[in-house]
Amino acid sequence: MDAVIFDLDGVLVDSEQTWDEVRRAVVAGHGGEWTGEATRAMQGMSTPEWARYLVEELGARLSPERIAEVVIEEMAARYAGGPPVLPGAEDAVRAVAERFPVAIASSSPPVLIKAFLAATNLTGLVPVAVSSQEVAAGKPAPDVYLKAAELLDVRPQACAAVEDTTNGLRAAMAAGMTVYAVPNPHFPPDPAVLANAAFVLGEIADLPNKL
Structure with missing residues (x-):
């Protein structure tokens, strides 16, 4: 990876x-x-x-x-008072970034991605952040993941993708990436799609130990 x-x-x-x-x-x-x-x-x-x-x-x-x-x-x-960062998310990104190049591939518009990076002081650790607003099609199309891999100068097949919803999982799988699922508790992904993930995590804090 x-x-x-x-x-x-x-x-x-x-x-x-x-x-x-x-x-x-x-x-x-x-x-x-x-x-x-x-x-x-x-x-x-x-x-x-x-x-x-x-x-x-x-x-x-x-x-x-x-x-x-x-x-x-x-x-x-x-988001004005700070985005609702999930417990363990910032630490997980920092831990992963010590070992791998990292990126964000999101359906959020660029202004909200930037707000998250600024609030968590992760801007310098995340060199690539792509919004699906900047590609031809949103998830479940793979475009945003393929663009992120391109900007990282890494083959999609050599990337891990971390996702939570049905359409997100489908997008990462369509890009040919190794998919780590962190199922959204509010909107659980389709079990048939989730079954195709390489790994299913209980929470984002578990990710660094699974890579």
């Missing part, structure tokens, strides 16, 4: 519920209607993808561009 690539939401930051709360409120406030499959459908989508979903599938009466701005502004406000 030559590098380790982390997802952000649900792996390093306990933010999946916050994304869900914010999107639900924005949809409700602009004439849309939430559906039972919406939460899982959007996990891993890039910003343009979930913005279109909120408008085209859920009926929110804003343009995709505007609804993306509204949601991200609210998420940034929630």
